[in-house]
Amino acid sequence: MRVLRHKAFARLVAAYLVSQAGSKVHRVALLVLVYLLTENALWVSLVLGTQLLGTVVFSPLLSAWADTQDRKRLLVWSDLLRAPLVALIPLLGAQSLPALLLLVFLMELLRDLHDPIQNAVVPDLVPEEEVDEANGLILLADRISEVLFVGAAGVLVAWVGPAYAFYLDALTYLASGLLLTGLPPLKPQALPKAGYLERVKEGLGHLFRQPAVRRTVGTLFAAAAFGSVETALGVVLALKWLGVGSAGFGFMEAAMALGAILGGVGLPYLLRRIPRERLFLLALLLFGVFEASVGLFPVYAWVLAAFFVSGFLNMAFIVPARSILQLNTPQEMRGRIFAAFSAVMNAAVLLGTMWGGALEEPLGAPRVFLLAGAMVALAAGYTLLTGGIPAPKPKEA
Numbered sequence: 001m002r003v004l005r006h007k008a009f010a011r012l013v014a015a016y017l018v019s020q021a022g023s024k025v026h027r028v029a030l031l032v033l034v035y036l037l038t039e040n041a042l043w044v045s046l047v048l049g050t051q052l053l054g055t056v057v058f059s060p061l062l063s064a065w066a067d068t069q070d071r072k073r074l075l076v077w078s079d080l081l082r083a084p085l086v087a088l089i090p091l092l093g094a095q096s097l098p099a100l101l102l103l104v105f106l107m108e109l110l111r112d113l114h115d116p117i118q119n120a121v122v123p124d125l126v127p128e129e130e131v132d133e134a135n136g137l138i139l140l141a142d143r144i145s146e147v148l149f150v151g152a153a154g155v156l157v158a159w160v161g162p163a164y165a166f167y168l169d170a171l172t173y174l175a176s177g178l179l180l181t182g183l184p185p186l187k188p189q190a191l192p193k194a195g196y197l198e199r200v201k202e203g204l205g206h207l208f209r210q211p212a213v214r215r216t217v218g219t220l221f222a223a224a225a226f227g228s229v230e231t232a233l234g235v236v237l238a239l240k241w242l243g244v245g246s247a248g249f250g251f252m253e254a255a256m257a258l259g260a261i262l263g264g265v266g267l268p269y270l271l272r273r274i275p276r277e278r279l280f281l282l283a284l285l286l287f288g289v290f291e292a293s294v295g296l297f298p299v300y301a302w303v304l305a306a307f308f309v310s311g312f313l314n315m316a317f318i319v320p321a322r323s324i325l326q327l328n329t330p331q332e333m334r335g336r337i338f339a340a341f342s343a344v345m346n347a348a349v350l351l352g353t354m355w356g357g358a359l360e361e362p363l364g365a366p367r368v369f370l371l372a373g374a375m376v377a378l379a380a381g382y383t384l385l386t387g388g389i390p391a392p393k394p395k396e397a
Helices: 007-038 041-066 071-087 089-093 097-125 128-160 163-180 196-209 211-227 229-241 245-273 276-296 300-327 331-363 365-385
Strands: none
Touching: 007 041, 007 071, 007 097, 007 128, 007 163, 007 229, 007 245, 041 097, 041 331, 071 089, 071 097, 071 163, 089 097, 089 163, 097 128, 097 300, 097 331, 128 245, 128 300, 196 211, 196 331, 211 229, 211 276, 211 300, 211 331, 211 365, 229 245, 229 331, 229 365, 245 276, 245 300, 276 300, 276 365, 300 331, 331 365
C-alpha cells in the first residue's frame, strides 16, 4: 500500500474502484438479462462478441489519436459519457436486442479509449521500481469490487431485476469522472513525428518487434483464445448445469475475485522470489490446470474452490504481463501499445467466447471447460520450455 503515498496515483485508484463497483454489478446484470431474454448461450456470446469486436477494430485507431492528447482529459470524458449510455440499457436495451447491442458497442468504444490510457499513465505517476506494486494495486481494486459487489449483484438481480444495477453503474461513472478531474495534466513527453496511420502501425508493430513483448502477447493470445470460454459459459454453467441461479453465478464470480485479492496481497512476496517473467508463465500454466478441473468436477463446491484459486493465479500472471509491456515500451508509445495489446487480446477472447458458445450445445459446458483449460496450460508450457520471456535490459546511467 506504500505506493498510495503518490497522491495522483491514489486518486486514479480511487476513481477506478468507484467505477468498477458499478461495472461488476453491470456485468452480472447484463449476462443474466441476455440469457433470460433469449435462453440461448449463443446470444450471450454474441453480446460479449459485440464488446470485443469494438475493441479489436477501434482500439488501435483511437489510441493513435489519444497518444497526442492530454490523457487526463480523455480519462475524465470517457467516464462521464458512459453514464447516460449505461442508464439507457434498462430503458431501451431490454426492449430491443439490436438497441442493446448498439448501446453495448458504444460503451465499449469509450472503454477502449479509457482503459489503455489508464494503463499507460501508471509509470508517469509512480517511480519505475514501484510499477509492479502499482499495477497490482489497480487490479486489487478491481477484485475487491468483485468480492464486495458481484455476489450482491447476483442477489440484487434475482430479487428486483437488472434495472437497478444499470442505474448504479451510471452513478459510479459520474463519480469516477469527477474524481479524475483532480489528476495533473498528463500530456505526452514528446509528440510523434509520424502521421496518423504510421502511428497506428507503429503501435501494432511494437507487439511483434520487441522480443519480450512479442512472447508475452503471443502466449496470452493463445491462452485467451481458449481460456476465455469462462466469460460466456460461466453463467450457463451456473444456471443450466449447476442449477444455482443468478445468485450462485454471482458467488462464483465473487469467489474468483476473493482469490484475486489474496493474490494481490501475496504478489509482492512472490515477485521478490520469482522473476516477473517466470512468474507470469508458471501462474498461467496453473490457471489452465484449474480451469480444466472445473470440467472434470462440475460440482458447485469444487467450482467455487477452483474459481477462488484461479483468481489468485489470474493476478499472478496479469500483473507481471502489464509490467513487462510498460517497461519494454517508450513513454510516448504506451497508450498505443496497450490499445494494440487490448485489440489483440480481445480478438483472442472473441474467438474463445464464440467457439465456447457454439460448442456448449453439442459438448456441454463442463467438457468445454476441460478442453479450454488444457489448451491454456499447453500454451504457457510451450513458452516456458522454449526460452521463456527475456527480462528488460538495465537503463544506462
